[in-house]
Amino acid sequence: MLEKIRAKDSSNPSSAKPSLVKRALSAHAVMGISISAVLYIICLSGTISVFKEDIHKLEQNGEPRVESLSPQSAQRAAETGFNAEPTSAHLYIQLPSQGHSRALVQTDNQEHYVDREGELSDSIAHPWSAFLIDLHYYLHLPKSFGMIVVAIFGVFLFAMSISGLLAHPNIFKDAFSFRRSKSEQIKKVDLHNRLSVWTAPFHISNSLTGAMIGLAVLSIAALAPMKYGGDQHAVFAPVFGGEPVIDETPAPMAKIDKALRYMAETHPDKPPVYVILHDPKTAGQYLQIMAEHPRRLIYAEKYNFTGDGEFIDTVGSADGTIGQQVADSVYKVHFGQFGGLPVKLAFGIFGICLLYIITSGLRIYFLKRRNKGRAAPTLEGAWKGLIWGAPALLATSFVASLLLPLSTPLLTRLFWIGVVLAAIAGAILAKQREGRAD
């Protein structure tokens, strides 16, 4: 009889399927358990970061609202901004755009809002946003190291998508299945799978773009000595354009107004969003105007000008090589900045879905353990403490930063201490509850 069953199994082509599914599921679980806690914090901060410009408005609301900045005002902003830090090697003007009615001027160490005449206004003070962005980009670790660490979590989120898809052979058969009337475990599994599949374009693109951004520094470190004589900036030159030749002979401020007038006349459908001036007030100064292409995913095309405001060429983000276009699209794709508030809200929803996918994945793991008689109440409690503690801490710290002068480093310390305490408290409470139940 046993022989017959074995023979039947081996003749069935699908008999090998369960083992692959099981192995993929096991790999999925191993990765999930290993990375979920940190991944949850990265995704939580990323979901909130989608709305960072809106948060800026809540953090600092006394600055002047500027719907548009005339070329003359932009020129004035450049002069006054540079005068505030005359040693700066760069000068940036962020121009107001649709949905962002603020103008800012930045030098290497200073950031100021400017009014509609181009006069400097308040210094930028967004300690909570800075704390949030540092959390999402670097996990508050030293920047270059932190960025790589976060990127590695992006890699494993992508690896979990692969193993999750491998573990799910009935992906189309179960496309809409959500059995609410079944057990807690089936409900969780169904929702975990449905959200994972239908929001896959979001979490796959986000994990890949995030990983690519963070790991780029490693690739550059290898490619620079091999292909560019050790010059790391030169590696990106074919993509984003090269750095100008430095000539520090003093010269008048670049004619930003003339360049902006050229843009208004020649490309009225491509609103400038940024003015970048390299080596201001030197003979080698180099002016770039980044203009949005509203129907594209690219961040902006860079229009290059001489210091005299004469147009030279474009970098090619909009119509250059595929590589240039893809590289310039990474930011908007990652942060959902390509369709105004509706897309931001959609990214917010997808972000919440991803958080649910992460938490439900661990919940399924704990339920399975419990059903097998291997409950881990302390670990489960700590996990619950983390998933409720982290958003509660973010919300509390945000409100506190509006009421008290809290600096970014202080917010950072409070957050991490709070997260650890929340996890410990969750573990202790779960242990006590388990003790009472016994």
Place this chain on the structure above:
Amino acid sequence: MTAIDLTFALIGSALSALGLFALYQAWKGHPKKRILSYVGWAMLFSALALWAISGGKDRGIALGIIVVSLQALLFVAYQALLDKAPRKKRKAQNPRRISVVEPTGFAVLFKRAGKAVWVSVGCGALSYLTAIGLHEVFWQSGMHASNSLVLALFIFPILWAALSAFSLTSYKPGLKLGTYAVLGGSSAAILCLGNGVL
């Protein structure tokens, strides 16, 4: 957004909703489910084409995918409403008391730690080497420097993720070692040849 763009976007949204409805009906076991699933997918792809016309070649497709994802979640929510939870709260299943003792000996822990190091560091290093090796191939083949760079930048994390999943999923040591050896060996050789080391 012009009126024409808006019209295309609305038609695209309606088409994707219809496409999902067709897929949903096929999923529910409609007698013509095969035809319905073909029609559903065709409608979804047509919807993306309309979104590309409406919102731009890349941005429009991204917007279309967002709309399809949101609409699909609504279908899942609708299905969840149909499958009502029982009024009476299910009694929680008593956990099985057969406590399975997990093997936690030194050898097991060592093996697990080794696997973790391999997946996190080993696969990372191997995919790094392979991505740089592939960059060399692209470079030598005359591909534009920007394309080779961006391809290599994307290949690195994709390969890392794929190798990690493969390492944890495959139980065939020969296949695994062979894959690692081929990837690592060929990449190293390509890099040496391309940069005049050999």
